[in-house]
Amino acid sequence: TSIVATIEDGSSTSPLAVTTPGGTAFSASHFTVASLVGDGPSGRTISSIAVDPQNSSTLYVGTGIGVFKSVNGGISWTAANAGLVESVGPLAIDPSDPTTIYAGTDEDGTDVAVFKSTDGGASWITASSGIPVFTNVRAVAIDPLNPSTVYMGRVGSGVFKSVDRGASWVAMNNGLTDNSHLLSLVVAPTNPPTLYAGTRLGGVFRSTNGGASWTAINKGLTDLAIFTLAAVPSNPSTIYAGTFGGGIFKSVDGGSNWAATNNGMPSPVPTTTSLAISPSNGSTVYAGTFGGI
Numbered sequence: 001t002s003i004v005a006t007i008e009d010g011s012s013t014s015p016l017a018v019t020t021p022g023g024t025a026f027s028a029s030h031f032t033v034a035s036l037v038g039d040g041p042s043g044r045t046i047s048s049i050a051v052d053p054q055n056s057s058t059l060y061v062g063t064g065i066g067v068f069k070s071v072n073g074g075i076s077w078t079a080a081n082a083g084l085v086e087s088v089g090p091l092a093i094d095p096s097d098p099t100t101i102y103a104g105t106d107e108d109g110t111d112v113a114v115f116k117s118t119d120g121g122a123s124w125i126t127a128s129s130g131i132p133v134f135t136n137v138r139a140v141a142i143d144p145l146n147p148s149t150v151y152m153g154r155v156g157s158g159v160f161k162s163v164d165r166g167a168s169w170v171a172m173n174n175g176l177t178d179n180s181h182l183l184s185l186v187v188a189p190t191n192p193p194t195l196y197a198g199t200r201l202g203g204v205f206r207s208t209n210g211g212a213s214w215t216a217i218n219k220g221l222t223d224l225a226i227f228t229l230a231a232v233p234s235n236p237s238t239i240y241a242g243t244f245g246g247g248i249f250k251s252v253d254g255g256s257n258w259a260a261t262n263n264g265m266p267s268p269v270p271t272t273t274s275l276a277i278s279p280s281n282g283s284t285v286y287a288g289t290f291g292g293i
Contacts, residue, residue, distance in 0.1 A: 104137025
């Protein structure tokens with residue numbers, strides 16, 4: 001298993017790293033630098049990483065200067081920006097057709113929220129019909145059982161849903177009271193009508209009907225600033241939430257109850273910026289923080 005991680009240490013040659021196998025023990029010696037130099041965005045902050053679900057050697061990263069692609073596990077990179085705006089945030093790959101990729105824009109001044117590629121990043125078209133202009137997209141999530149259904153979360157107006165692979169979008173914010181500060185969005189892996197949304201001020205919200213309505217589910221959360229969410233692939237009732245100041249919380253009942261799970265984390269607990277769960281072992285969780293992994 002390969003673990004890919006962003007490194008924000010100010011270095012101009014090591015913004016990305018890969019470890020195998022599984023990242024069992026995290027130390028510098030376990031990582032090889034997948035440096036984005038040459039044709040890559042040397043010294044740039046990496047906003048997102050997406051791995052081809054059918055070929056783990058193919059990676060995409062979203063950056064402030066667009067999308068870059070590697071076909072050799074991060075050893076080398078090429079720009080994949082034809083048709084894109086400059087700054088790209090979240091990326092999502094269609095699990096049934098990995099040549100189809102969605103990219104959310106990461107700047108407020110553009111009138112395009114989502115771009116779509118159907119040729120593995122060689123070219124991009126706009127896919128934002130129905131989404132308000134001046135968008136800062138924080139999350140893109142695809143229904144794993146029905147990839148025609150795509151969800152997008154943005155700062156300012158919450159969650160949008162497409163049922164036609166991004167051709168058109170409809171707002172889905174009934175009950176989502178903190179939709180102006182949406183930061184993360186997760187589709188339950190084996191139960192796609194269930195979605196989870198993390199917000200900056202309102203904690204976690206859950207929808208059990210594909211986004212038609214939302215309910216706050218914050219019992220046990222002591223920090224309602226939710227930076228990132230992750231669901232266990234083999235057990236959609238188990239969810240993790242990474243917060244700004246309270247560390248990581250875990251729910252084993254679909255978000256109805258939460259408990260802190262920070263044993264081994266630094267003290268004070270740093271902001272948790274990203275979470276990843278091993279697809280082969282749901283008890284193995286990786287956390288990215290402002291202080292590392």
